[in-house]
Amino acid sequence: MERFNLIDGLYLYPTPAGAYYAISSSEIDKPRRFLLRLLQQEQTPPLTIGQLQTLMEIDDEDKAMQLLLHCQKLQWVQGVDAPLQAPQSALEEVLPDLLGKISECGKVLLADDQGFYLACSGFDHEVAEELSALSAELATVHKRRSGLLINNMGISSHAWAIVDPFGNSQIGFWPMYIGKHRFVLAIIGVPHFNQAEFVTLAWALITRYLTKAANGSH
DSSP: OOOOOOOTTOEEEEOHHHHHHHHSOSOOOHHHHHHHHHTTSSBOOBOOHHHHHHHHTOOOHHHHHHHHHHHHHTTOEEEESSOOBOOOSOHHHHHHHHHHTTBSSSOEEEEETTSOEEEEESOOHHHHHHHHHHHHHHHHHHHHHHIIIIIITOOOOOOEEEEOTTSOEEEEEEEEEETTEEEEEEEESSBOTTSHHHHHHHHHHHIIIIIHHHTTOO
8 A cells, every 4th residue: 555644743623524424424434423523623633643543433553544534635634733722602602603604694593403504694583583493394304205315316415405597596495403403504695615714614513512512421
C-alpha cells in the first residue's frame, strides 16, 4: 500500500459536505460514524494517527489512513490551523442566526419529529407552526413509502420539496438525524448548506443531543 504522511500542526474539522453526510441519514457506516464522533468532540482534535484510530474505532493504522483518505477525497474533512471550540451557548440563542445563514433568502426553521419548531428565521409564528406540522406529516409519508423510493427506484434521499413549474424548489424539507432524534430543516428557496454555519449547526445539535446526553447532562 502507498504510504501517506499526516501534516503536523493541523486539527480535524468536518467540511459542510461532511457535516451534511454525517446527519443526512440514520444508516451508520464507517465514514458517518467517524464524522459523528468528530462532531461530538468539545474541541477539534489534533490530526494524529492516535486521534484518528480513537475517533474511527480502528486499531490498524493503515485502515485508519485509508478511511481518512476516503473522506478527504470526498471533501468531507479538512485540516484547520487552530483548534475550534464546540458551540457553548444555549440552542435557543445560537440557532436563529445560524439558520438565517443557510438559506438564500433567510427563511428557515428547524422542527422536531413531533412537528414542533425549535427555532426559525424569517417566519411568523403561525407559519412556522404550520410548516413544522407539515414536516412531520411528510416524514410519516416518507417512512411509509421509503421501500418504493429506495429499493424500487434507487432514490436514497430523505428530502422532500414543493417545486415550481420549472422544477425549482420553492420550499424544501431536509431531515437531520442526531442519534435517536430526527429534526427537519424547512427552507424557502435555495439552501446554502455549503456554509461554515451549517457545520456549526450540526455541531451544536450533536453537542446537545448526543454528547451531553451521553455524559448525563440535560
